[in-house]
Structures are given as C-alpha cells and as structure tokens.
Amino acid sequence: MRHKDGHWVWIEGSGAVVERDEKTGAPLRLAGTHRDISDRKNAQKEMLFLALNDPLTKLPNRAYLRQELEKRLMEESSLCFLFLDLDHFKTINDVYGHTTGDKVIQVVAERLKSLLQPCDFMARVGGDEFVILSNEPLHVEIVCQKLIEGLDAPINVSEELFKLSVSIGIACFPEHGKSFEALFKNADTAMYEAKNNPYKHYLFYTASMTEQLLHTSKFDNDLKHAIEMDEFVLYYQPQINLHGNEVIGIEALVRWQHPVQGLLPPCKFIKRAEETRLIIPLGLLIFKKALIQMQQWQKEDFSYGIMAINISSVQIEEDDFMDRIEAIRKEIKISAMHIELEVTESSFMNNPKQFSQTLQKLENLGYKISIDDFGTGYSSLSYLKQLPLHKLKIDRSFIHDLPRDRDDQAIAKAIIALGKTLELEVLAEGVETEAQKAFLIENGCDSMQGFLFAKPMSAEALKTSLYQN
Numbered sequence: 258m259r260h261k262d263g264h265w266v267w268i269e270g271s272g273a274v275v276e277r278d279e280k281t282g283a284p285l286r287l288a289g290t291h292r293d294i295s296d297r298k299n300a301q302k303e304m305l306f307l308a309l310n311d312p313l314t315k316l317p318n319r320a321y322l323r324q325e326l327e328k329r330l331m332e333e334s335s336l337c338f339l340f341l342d343l344d345h346f347k348t349i350n351d352v353y354g355h356t357t358g359d360k361v362i363q364v365v366a367e368r369l370k371s372l373l374q375p376c377d378f379m380a381r382v383g384g385d386e387f388v389i390l391s392n393e394p395l396h397v398e399i400v401c402q403k404l405i406e407g408l409d410a411p412i413n414v415s416e417e418l419f420k421l422s423v424s425i426g427i428a429c430f431p432e433h434g435k436s437f438e439a440l441f442k443n444a445d446t447a448m449y450e451a452k453n454n455p456y457k458h459y460l461f462y463t464a465s466m467t468e469q470l471l472h473t474s475k476f477d478n479d480l481k482h483a484i485e486m487d488e489f490v491l492y493y494q495p496q497i498n499l500h501g502n503e504v505i506g507i508e509a510l511v512r513w514q515h516p517v518q519g520l521l522p523p524c525k526f527i528k529r530a531e532e533t534r535l536i537i538p539l540g541l542l543i544f545k546k547a548l549i550q551m552q553q554w555q556k557e558d559f560s561y562g563i564m565a566i567n568i569s570s571v572q573i574e575e576d577d578f579m580d581r582i583e584a585i586r587k588e589i590k591i592s593a594m595h596i597e598l599e600v601t602e603s604s605f606m607n608n609p610k611q612f613s614q615t616l617q618k619l620e621n622l623g624y625k626i627s628i629d630d631f632g633t634g635y636s637s638l639s640y641l642k643q644l645p646l647h648k649l650k651i652d653r654s655f656i657h658d659l660p661r662d663r664d665d666q667a668i669a670k671a672i673i674a675l676g677k678t679l680e681l682e683v684l685a686e687g688v689e690t691e692a693q694k695a696f697l698i699e700n701g702c703d704s705m706q707g708f709l710f711a712k713p714m715s716a717e718a719l720k721t722s723l724y725q726n
C-alpha cells in the first residue's frame with residue numbers, strides 16, 4: 258500500500274480490486290476497504306484449506322495426501338502406506354442417519370489421530386476411509402495394533418453407543434509400489450482382503466491378492482452378465498405335511514446354468530451376489546420366474562399348496578423391495594396368499610425396526626412369512642413374538658444327527674415347543690432318514706422337507722413325480 262498524490266493506491270497482489278482508467282491504465286478507485294481486504298484474505302486462506310483438507314474432520318484430503326506422499330517418496334528410502342476402512346459403517350448411516358454418521362466419523366478421526374506420532378501423516382480419502390503414512394516400517398504392525406485397539410472402546414454419539422472396528426491394508430515403498438497410484442491401489446487391495454479375513458484386521462499387500470481380485474472381478478462380471486442374459490433356472494423341492502402325508506408346498510431353489518461350468522448350486526454364487534448387491538436384480542428375476550411357473554401350473558390345474566421363495570436380507574433392506582415384488586405379482590396375476598417368503602434370522606439383525614415393518618406390510622398384503630434355517634442365528638425370542646410369522650424351518654444341521662445326538666434332540670424338541678407356543682407351524686429341513694422322520698412325528702413337528710421325500714428337481718420332473726405319487 259503506497260501514498261501517492263493524496264490518494265491511497267493498493268498493490269493488486271494483496272488481493273484488492275483496483276479500478277483503472279481504461280486508456281492510461283492509471284488506478285482511479287479502490288473497490289473495497291481495509292475490512293474487504295482482510296475478509297478476502299481470510300476467504301482465500303479458507304479456500305486453500307478446503308482444497309487440501311476435508312471439511313468434516315479437518316484432516317488432509319486426497320489431494321494433500323498425494324502432495325505429501327510424493328514429497329516423502331523423494332526424501333525417504335522406505336515408507337508404509339496404511340489404508341483404513343471402517344467395518345459395516347454403512348449400517349450406521351442407514352439406521353441412524355447421516356448427521357449421526359458424520360459425528361461418528363469425526364470422533365473416529367480424532368481418536369485415530371491421537372494414537373499417531375507427530376511424524377505420521379493421516380488423511381481422509383472417502384466416507385469411512387483413511388490413509389496413514391508412516392516412516393517406520395519396522396513398527397508398522399505395532400501401529401496397526403494400536404489403531405485397532407484404539408477403536409475398541411465404544412463411541413458415544415447422539416446418546417447411542419457405537420462399537421466400531423477397522424480393516425487395514427498395508428503397502429510398503431518401494432517393494433509394493435513406487436508411486437501414489439500403485440501404493441494407493443495395493444493398500445486398498447490388501448484392505449479388501451483384510452475385510453474378508455476372519456482372523457486378521459490388517460494385512461500386508463501380496464501379488465496374489467491382485468490375482469484374487471482379478472478373479473473376483475471376472476466372477477462379478479460373469480454374474481452380472483448371467484442376470485442380464487437370464488442364465489438361471491429354478492428347481493423345486495416339495496414340503497410334506499406329516500399328518501396327511503401330502504404336499505403342502507414347494508420351495509423354489511435357484512441354480513445358475515453356467516455356459517462353461519454347467520449347473521451351479523446357490524452356494525457358488527448367492528453369497529457373492531449379496532456382497533455385490535447383485536442379489537437385488539437376481540432376487541427379482543427369481544421371484545418373477547417362480548410366479549410365472551405358478552401361473553403355468555395354475556393353467557394346467559396342478560395343485561401343490563404354497564410356493565416358498567427365498568429372500569435375502571439385502572433385498573428386504575431395499576426401500577422399494579415391496580413395491581417391486583408387488584408390481585411383478587400384479588403383472589402375473591398371482592394371489593399373495595399362495596406365496597411364502599423365506600427369510601433368515603440374520604435378516605433382522607441389521608435393522609430390526611425396518612425389517613419388522615416390511616414384514617408387517619407384506620403380511621397385510623396376504624403373503625406368508627417363514628423363518629429359514631432357524632436356530633443358526635441369534636434371534637431374541639421376545640422379538641420373534643412380534644413378527645408376523647407363519648412358519649419356523651428348523652435348520653438341517655439340527656436334524657442331521659437325529660435321533661442319535663442328545664443335544665440335537667433337545668434343540669429340535671425345544672424349537673417345536675417354541676413354535677407351538679408362538680402358534681407357528683414348524684417344518685424340519687433336510688430330513689433324510691425314516692428314523693429322523695419318526696422322531697419328528699413323535700415330537701409333534703408339523704411338516705418336513707428333505708431327500709427322504711424328494712430332492713430339488715426341475716419343474717417338469719416335479720410335476721411328473723407328484724402325479725405318480
């Protein structure tokens with residue numbers, strides 16, 4: 258700022274706006290005051306801060322991380338890149354809302370940061386993703402352990418206690434990558450492996466992880482393509498009523514008619530379809546196929562009781578799940594009364610309130626609901642009582658060693674008694690022997706399903722076999 262001929266002239270580099278004579282370019286007037294200038298300076302500072310830091314946690318962001326890493330790669334001979342991702346964080350956002358989710362992230366960021374050395378660098382690179390740069394490869398496992406244990410104590414936000422855990426992938430410079438991109442990608446891959454590893458919360462990157470990732474990504478593509486091309490068929494297994502020895506229903510069980518590997522059972526693809534959420538379009542495809550089969554059998558006057566269709570928890574958590582199955586049902590014109598939806602106990606662990614509301618609405622529409630694989634989850638009995646259920650299906654792991662095994666005897670009897678108390682029908686899955694059947698009849702089980710009666714089979718085979726009996 259200079260004083261010239263009684264006028265204040267501002268140096269433009271300071272950020273002030275100067276009006277100039279159009280011809281001579283001489284400064285005429287300042288558009289601003291002292292205050293404008295300091296505001297402007299603050300605004301500039303703030304913009305610079307926002308360009309390099311995350312507004313929520315005030316931690317460095319991805320751009321800052323890149324700058325810092327590239328600087329350190331020039332200065333250091335070794336370095337560790339830690340990629341951290343919170344486990345199941347999405348559930349917090351889904352259940353408690355984003356405001357609570359944001360507060361939890363802030364506390365996590367502060368807590369993790371407080372466990373680091375001043376020379377470590379920590380950035381937030383995504384919703385629940387953080388990166389730490391550590392210059393001490395020898396101690397990196399101790400750092401990971403500290404971070405994992407640091408999250409052990411619950412986080413108190415909005416009068417709720419959140420118990421969090423984290424998965425960490427580690428890529429080391431120079432052996433696992435020499436650039437920002439390579440270290441980021443490889444640490445991310447190792448984190449993904451750690452997330453799927455039941456024993457380790459942190460893992461170092463290895464080349465085989467990339468191979469595995471490529472394999473998985475090819476599988477996902479194939480599965481997506483298979484859904485688009487409809488490479489799925491439904492097999493059907495009868496459910497038998499013990500008292501009348503007649504078929505009371507049929508369970509639809511999906512198979513993938515793989516162009517190279519042949520007919521694949523659900524254990525080869527359902528879990529992955531759930532992880533990738535491809536189960537949502539696949540589940541709708543299955544539902545539609547089952548209803549088209551029902552329509553066909555209706556035309557042929559073939560009666561078989563209800564049609565049981567397996568529904569994954571991922572499907573139920575979708576807001577429009579009910580609307581979408583209802584649209585299919587109305588299009589194919591099948592009464593909901595003839596459809597039973599099989600859900601597993603684990604479905605209501607994530608979001609019990611939403612789960613029971615959805616089931617209630619489905620029941621109001623006339624659908625029947627059964628709990629599949631009962632006994633393998635941890636459902637609270639008082640909660641079970643509030644659900645609009647029709648049937649409990651005892652998991653086949655409790656049937657397998659009947660009547661020999663005393664523990665299984667006790668469990669099967671207890672589930673049958675529980676079903677009776679709650680006024681539910683009880684079906685035993687996986688009945689393979691006459692001895693199992695006799696035990697179940699003796700203990701008052703209502704119905705059964707298993708290889709003793711019939712294996713799952715194609716629609717045509719099922720119809721032929723039922724007509725013969």
Ligand code: C2E
Binds near residue numbers: 527543630
């Ligand atoms: P689930 O719903 O409990 O189905 C029963 C499974 O037990 C079927 O296996 C059936 O073939 C098998 N099983 C029936 N009776 C016997 C028996 O006497 N002995 C033995 N050892 N096994 C018996 P499958 O078809 O391989 O299906 C496995 C699981 O995959 C199903 O368990 C279900 O959780 C899932 N799944 C199958 N189809 C679908 C579907 O359309 N959608 C979804 N979301 N999941 C499905």
Ligand code: MG
Binds near residue numbers: 508567599629
């Ligand atoms: Mg089932």
Ligand code: MG
Binds near residue numbers: 629650652653
């Ligand atoms: Mg089952």
